[in-house]
Amino acid sequence: MKILLTGAAGFTGRFFKSAAEAAGHHVLPLLADLTDKAAVASEVMQVQPDAVVHLAAISFVGHADDTAFYGVNVVGTMNLLAALAALPVKPSKVLLASSANVYGNCDASPITEDQSASPVNHYAMSKLAMEHMARTYLDRLPIVITRPFNYTGPGQASNFLIPKLVSHFAQRAPTIELGNLHVEREFNDVRMVCDAYLALLDKGLAGEIYNVCSGQPHTLQQVIGMLTEITGHHLDVQVNPAFVRVNEVHRLCGSAHKLMACTEQLLPYTLQETLEWMLTDGQQL
Numbered sequence: 001m002k003i004l005l006t007g008a009a010g011f012t013g014r015f016f017k018s019a020a021e022a023a024g025h026h027v028l029p030l031l032a033d034l035t036d037k038a039a040v041a042s043e044v045m046q047v048q049p050d051a052v053v054h055l056a057a058i059s060f061v062g063h064a065d066d067t068a069f070y071g072v073n074v075v076g077t078m079n080l081l082a083a084l085a086a087l088p089v090k091p092s093k094v095l096l097a098s099s100a101n102v103y104g105n106c107d108a109s110p111i112t113e114d115q116s117a118s119p120v121n122h123y124a125m126s127k128l129a130m131e132h133m134a135r136t137y138l139d140r141l142p143i144v145i146t147r148p149f150n151y152t153g154p155g156q157a158s159n160f161l162i163p164k165l166v167s168h169f170a171q172r173a174p175t176i177e178l179g180n181l182h183v184e185r186e187f188n189d190v191r192m193v194c195d196a197y198l199a200l201l202d203k204g205l206a207g208e209i210y211n212v213c214s215g216q217p218h219t220l221q222q223v224i225g226m227l228t229e230i231t232g233h234h235l236d237v238q239v240n241p242a243f244v245r246v247n248e249v250h251r252l253c254g255s256a257h258k259l260m261a262c263t264e265q266l267l268p269y270t271l272q273e274t275l276e277w278m279l280t281d282g283q284q285l
Helices: 011-022 037-047 066-085 122-135 161-170 190-203 220-231 257-263 271-280
Strands: 002-006 026-029 051-054 093-097 143-148 175-178 184-186 209-212 217-219 236-239
Touching (some): 002 011, 011 190, 037 066, 051 066, 051 190, 066 093, 066 122, 093 122, 161 175, 161 220, 161 271, 190 209, 190 257, 209 257, 220 271
Parallel strands (some): 002 026, 002 051, 051 093, 093 143, 175 236
Antiparallel strands (some): 184 217
């Protein structure tokens, strides 16, 4: 299958491309700037893909330019969908990566796809706006929307929490400055997420939303404890008020029931396996 992939050079894109090619697919990265409508339309018409996986986005919640979230995540996605809708032969599936951040702070846990969205930052709001915009194309394109919960792996940018922690432990740094220590998240493995995307390309139902998650949350203290045990290094953790977000999502744990019912075979990696992988991948203990 010929898969058009946006965000191919990004953290998730690199792993997805490898996984898809290992499964026998031909992956073509989208080279055009998503905000350039004409360039996107031209490239999509030239490629004429069998399927599309749209991963490109501004994903760091603390990104400095709030307007960029909407320019890339919403308008850029609209340019892509408009180009796909104009194809003479439509793709068999268009997978859009949204985010579990759209749920915001809610009492439900684990969170199902039926939970009302309540975004608390511009990243999450742009992803929810993208979802609603994409639904206007459901009469023309077989769109599947995914809401991945937090995940990590080697090569993720160091401004994300887990890579920052892993780097400090790998370098045996004496101290680390963090923001809110009282958060609980799923910290899933990027390989599991890529497996889920491939399975949903095959089995996902058009018009549906799927949480991509394990339903296994961890506190920040548990993550630090695992890294301490793996490396034998003790890190002095200090709270820097500048890193504390006013609209912090305190707990984010998803229900994987719908995903598992659809794909039937996905098994999550343990957090310890992921952390050990990150520590040994190009890093010295």
